[in-house]
Amino acid sequence: MALLKNGRLIQDRWTTVDTLTDALKPGGVLVPLDLWLAERETLRGKSAVGVILPNDADLSALADDYERIAAIVLTFPSMVDGRAFSQARLIRERFGFDGEIRARGPVIADQYLYLLRCGVDAVEVPDDTNVETWSHNARRFSTVYQPAADDRIPAYRRRHLGIQTAIAS
C-alpha cells in the first residue's frame, strides 16, 4: 500500500504493529486503540505514535491524548460504511486534532472529496493508484453547500460576501 497525501503518492513510513514490544522499536508506529489505552503512559514517551480507531470508538476516550498523538487511522470496513466520516469531523472540529488523519479501507476516488472535507488528509491506497483520478475528484465541485472540517465557504455564505470574495474563493 502507498499513501495518498497532498495530491501525491508517497511511501508510507508508518508501520502498523499490535504489541508493545514492536511499538517501542524505532520509527513511526500505528497502534490499535486498545493497546494505546492500555499502555499510553509508556507510549507517550515515543514521539511518532499513531492510533488506529475502530469506527465505533468512543472519541472522548482519547480526549487527553489528541495533543500527543501524531496520527489517527480511521477505519472503513467497506466503502459504504460511513461512520468514520463523522469521526473525522469530530476529531478535527471538536477535539482540534491537527495531526494526520488517514483513511484505511476500500474507499475509492469518488469519495475523496468527502474524505477531505471531513478532515481526512491521507488515504491508504494500492500502489498502482491513478493519482490523477483522485485529484480530479477532489477538485470536481465548484460549490459546496455546507460547512465541514475544511475551509471551503458554503454557498449560503459565499452568496452574501460580495462578488470579489466569491471569485477569490
Add this chain to the structure above:
Amino acid sequence: MYVYDELDRGLVEDRVEEFRDQVRRRISGELTEEQFRPLRLMNGLYLQLHAYMLRVAVPYGVLSSVQMRKLARIARVYDRGYGHFTTRQNIQFNWPKLEETPDLLAELAEVEMHAIQTSGNCIRNTTADQFAGAAADELEDPRIWCEIIRQWSTFHPEFTFLPRKFKIAVTGAVSDRAAIKVHDIGIVLVQGETGETGFEIWAGGGLGRTPMIAKKIRDFLPAADLLSYLEAMLRVYNRFGRRDNKYKARIKILVHEIGADTYRDAVEAEWADIRHGALALPDQEIRRIRDAFAPPAFAALPVSSTGFEARKFEDRAFARWVATNVRRHKAPGYAIANISLKPVGGIPGDATAEQMDAVAGYADRWSFGEIRVAHEQNLVLPHVRQDDLYDLWLALGSVELDTPNIGTIGDIIACPGMDYCSLATARSIPVAQQISERFADLDRLHDIGSVSLNISGCINACGHHHVGNIGILGVDKKGEEFYQITLGGQADENAAIGRIIGPGFPADEIVGAIETIIETYLSVRQDGEAFIATLNRLGQTPFKEKLYGTA
C-alpha cells in the same frame, strides 16, 4: 419558485460531468459493479427487472412548466413515451440506457434539474405539502425550508454513506398532507410565542418491514437553528444507527431500540456543541430564499365567482370533478386544481409525454407556470382562478386527465410491483387496475366518498399500504400471489398504522374482498361519516364478519 444562481448551476453541471466520468470508468472496467453501484444509486440509477430505471428529483414536488416540458422530451427521447410519478414526488423513467444517462442528466441540468440523491443511503429528496404556498390552512410556505434543507443535504460529506436511506418531510399547514409522521425526520412549521417561525421536530417514523409512527423530539426549534439541529440528528444516527442488518438500519429502529428520550438527549448534547457554529443561517440567506417563494401576482378577486358557481349548477360532470379534485386556496377567487393520474384501469402515477406537455401548457395559461407532484402520485395546478376552472377541466378532458376521483377509492397509491421491480413478490398494478374498474361508476365512487387505498407488492411497502385506510400487501405464498388486507391506516396528522384484518386473499378474490369491505361500510356508516371514521367508531369486527363469516 426557487431559481438557481451561478453556484447552484455550477454544482449541477459538475455533477453531470462526474457521473459521465463514472459511467465511462464503469464501462472501461476501471470501476467494478460493486464500486459503481452506490455511485449510480446516488444518482438515482437502479438496475430493475428489465432495464435501468432513472429516478429524477423533483425537489419538494415543485415543477415549472419549462421543467415539465423537459420531462416530456426525456420521456420521448430516452424512454418509451411516458414517465412515472412516485410517492416521493419524483419521476421515474423505466427504460434509459446506461450510456445515455449522462446526456439525459445534461438535458435535465439545462432546466435546473438532476437525479442527485434520489437513491442510495443518503439524504433523499425532501418532500412537502403539494399545496405549499396555496393551501388555505397554511401557516407558512414549507418550500422555503425544504430548499434550505435541499442545499444543506446535497453532497453532504459526512452523511453520504449513512446506515440507510434518509427521508425528511416538511409541512406548514394544519392538515398534514406530507405524511411527516412516517418519515425519518418530520418537520412541522409552528409559531413561537411572539409569532416567530419555528419547527416541531419528529423522528423515527417510517414504513417498510417495521412500520412506525415518528416520536416527537422537540416542541419548538428556532428557525435559524434548523440546520445545526438536523446535523446533530443525522450525526447521532450515522454514528449509532445499526449497520449489521439493512432491515434494521433505518433511524426508526435506532429511536425504537434506545428510546426517544435517549435519542433526544444524544441529539441535544451534540447540538449544544455545534448550535452556534457555521451552520447558523445568515438572515440574508433566509430572506433570499423566502423571496424566491413569494406568492405570484394574484389578481384581487371576490372570494367566490358567480360564473364558476353557475357552471357547477349547469354541468353535473364539472361539479363532480370540482367536488373531488378542487381544493380551497388561500387567495380569494383562486382554487387548487388536482389532476388525477389514476384513470380507470390505468397505472397509478403514469403520464404520457403528450399529457406532460399538455399540463405544462395549462400551467402557463392558468397557474402561473407552476405544477406540483403529490405524494399520492397525482399532479396539481396550485393557483387557478375559479373562473378558469371550467376551461381547465375541458382541456384536461381532451388529454384524459379529468378523472374526478381524488381522495376516493379510485385514487390508489401503488408501487410498481412485480411488473417492474426486482424486489417485488406480487403484482400491484393489475390489482390497482381491477379495483379502479370495479369502482368505475362515478355515482357509486362519490357516494363512497373519501377513502385511501394503498397497495404494496412486497413487505418493503413502497406503496405505503400500512397507512392506507385500506392497505393491500402482496406476498408470495408457495409461488402464488396472496394479498393481505390492513384496515385503519392514516398518513395525515392522525397518522396510524393499519392492522391486518385476517388471512390474505388470492389474486382472483382480492377485488371482491375490497368490495365487501366497502359494502359493509356503506351499510353501517352514519350520515356524512367517512370510511375511516366509521372504522374507528366500530372497529374491525363488522368488516371481519362480512369477510370471513361469524364463525
